[in-house]
Structures are given as structure tokens and as C-alpha cells.
């Protein structure tokens with residue numbers, strides 16, 4: 001164990017080989033469509049630079065972040081042939097920064113289109129963009145009135161080099177949702193006006209809907225091991241493990257309260273172990289009294305509230321050799337997935353990952369994959 005790992009409350013291990021396996025699995029699922037890597041929010045908390053570089057080595061050439069600032073910090077880590085899209089588009093005034101940095105905004109409104117066209121005119125060169133239509137989620141993208149206005153005045157796109165037509169599904173993680181075919185039909189109708197531009201509709205959930213996947217799939221959570229579909233077996237490999245260590249163990253008599261508010265009291269004696277992970281590390285406070293950890297493969301419930309920097313576990317019945325100071329405690333791993341923790345906490349795996357805190361020691365397992373051979377013609 002390194003000094004950094006000795007000093008931290010827990011070790012977060014990120015398996016880049018599993019990310020690459022998941023990328024290939026999605027690619028098999030959606031081929032001939034191409035899989036793009038969604039690496040917003042620091043690749044869902046796992047590190048945008050190492051994750052993007054592992055994906056690039058596996059052949060990924062399109063990446064999506066949410067904010068321009070994320071794009072600026074990731075751009076130098078990518079090769080020039082990689083396209084980096086900014087999902088939320090650009091704030092008014094940020095156009096020259098994006099143009100200079102060589103990033104591709106997603107244009108979500110006529111206003112954004114006008115500002116990007118003006119930036120292209122001012123620079124005297126075409127600027128790349130993706131165009132998003134709102135097909136029913138009411139979040140981002142041209143609403144149908146604006147889409148009709150654009151159809152009526154195509155000159156508004158002068159100087160804009162359209163690289164992608166996209167939309168986003170509201171219920172892609174639900175195989176039965178009637179909004180999925182409705183959004184797909186609306187999307188195809190819009191996209192038909194731009195027959196030469198690649199189309200992108202599906203995220204991780206969409207990749208596992210039993211139908212075609214247009215030209216580009218924007219995969220996020222499935223790359224990181226999250227279940228793409230609710231209520232279906234998860235075909236993805238787990239990417240993260242989180243191992244805490246025992247810092248102290250005590251025996252408490254029956255009737256003794258544990259933790260803030262003394263909310264956990266039992267009518268029998270208990271053995272309580274404290275670990276150095278808390279809600280400041282992104283472990284949800286909502287797991288107080290309902291979450292679990294695993295020691296030597298056995299479930300140990302969280303006793304009492306989650307503190308800022310520590311959690312108390314009921315380890316009654318666990319063999320003493322597994323309770324020594326420094327002994328490992330699994331928070332994420334073979335016995336507990338990000339989806340399990342999310343279910344206990346009443347949230348989704350996305351939130352568990354993106355909240356993973358900055359105080360963990362991080363260990364990256366490399367993908368160990370040679371770069372794919374480039375064909376001489378390309």
C-alpha cells in the first residue's frame with residue numbers, strides 16, 4: 001500500500017480495462033453505429049483524462065462533455081482527430097473561446113445558432129457544430145416551433161459546419177416506455193432534412209433498446225458499469241471498487257445508542273466498527289440505518305447516521321481477524337455495486353458515481369491494450 005493510500009480514508013480503484021470492455025460491448029450491441037464516450041462531470045467522477053485516453057486507444061473518436069470549461073481542460077489530452085462536443089452549448093459571449101479551442105458546441109436554440117453563425121462570420125471560417133432537437137424531453141434542443149423556423153430559413157446555418165444531428169430520450173432506461181418510439185419517430189423526421197449529417201439519438205439505455213441506433217450512440221453510465229436498463233440484468237462490467245479500512249472497534253452493551261442522535265439502539269450487545277468514509281466523501285447520508293458494507297464477503301449494516309467523515313457498522317459476529325485496525329471494508333466491489341448502493345439510497349448510480357469524493361486515494365488499473373493498427377489508407 002502506497003503512502004497516499006495509507007493517508008486516505010479509503011482507496012478508490014478505477015479499472016480502465018473494464019471501461020474499455022464496456023465500450024467494446026456497447027459497440028457490438030449497436031454496430032454499425034459508432035460509440036461516443038460521454039465524459040462529462042469528470043467522466044462521472046472517474047477522471048475524464050485517463051478515461052478518455054483509454055477510450056481513445058480503444059478507437060473512440062467522439063467525446064461529449066457538458067460545459068465549455070470541461071472541454072477546455074480535456075481538449076489538450078485528446079488527439080486532433082477527436083471531436084469534443086459541449087452538450088449544454090455556449091453562454092452568450094463564449095463563442096470565440098470555443099472556436100479558438102477547437103471544440104464543437106451542441107446548438108440547442110435559434111439564439112445559439114445565430115451567435116455561432118456570427119462567430120463564424122467574424123472569424124471568416126466555418127465552425128463545426130452539432131444541432132439538437134427537442135423531441136419530447138423539454139430540456140435542451142430546438143423546440144418544434146424553432147425547428148420549423150429553421151427549416152423555413154436554412155440560411156441561418158450559413159458558415160456552420162454541421163457534424164451531428166442529435167436528440168435525447170427521456171425514458172431510455174425503460175424498455176416499455178411509449179415515449180421511446182414517439183421520440184425516435186420525431187427525431188427521424190427532423191433528421192431527414194439533413195440527410196448527409198450523422199444522427200445520434202441513443203444514450204446507454206437507448207443502446208439496449210431492441211431497434212436500430214442511427215449513426216452515433218452517446219454512452220455514459222454503461223461505460224462506467226451502471227445498469228443501462230431498469231429491471232433488466234446488467235450486462236456491463238463493474239468499473240469501480242471502493243475499499244475503506246477499519247479504524248476502531250468497540251463492544252457496546254444492549255441499549256447503547258450509536259452515532260449522532262443516538263438513532264441506532266439494539267436490545268442486545270453489539271460490536272461496532274468505525275470506518276473513515278462519510279458524507280463529505282459522497283457516501284449518502286440517506287444510507288444511515290439502511291445501507292451496508294461488506295467484510296470478508298459478509299454483509300455488515302450501517303448502524304446509526306452517516307457522519308461527515310466516518311460511518312459506524314454493526315460488525316457483530318464477524319471474525320476478529322477481519323476487524324483489526326487497517327482491515328479492509330468493501331463499500332463498492334464484488335458484493336455491492338453502484339446500482340445496489342443507489343437503490344438503498346433512493347437514487348441512481350449516476351449520482352453515486354458523480355458524488356465520489358476527492359479525499360479517496362485513487363488507483364487506476366491500466367487497460368493494457370495496444371493502440372489499434374491504423375489502416376495505411378486512412
Ligand SMILES: *Cc1c(COP(=O)(O)O)cnc(C)c1O
Pocket residue numbers: 038040087167168202203204205218219220221222
Ligand atoms: C449525459 C448524457 C448522455 C449519456 O447518458 P447515459 O445515460 O449516461 O449513457 C447522453 N446524451 C446526453 C444529451 C446527455 O446529457
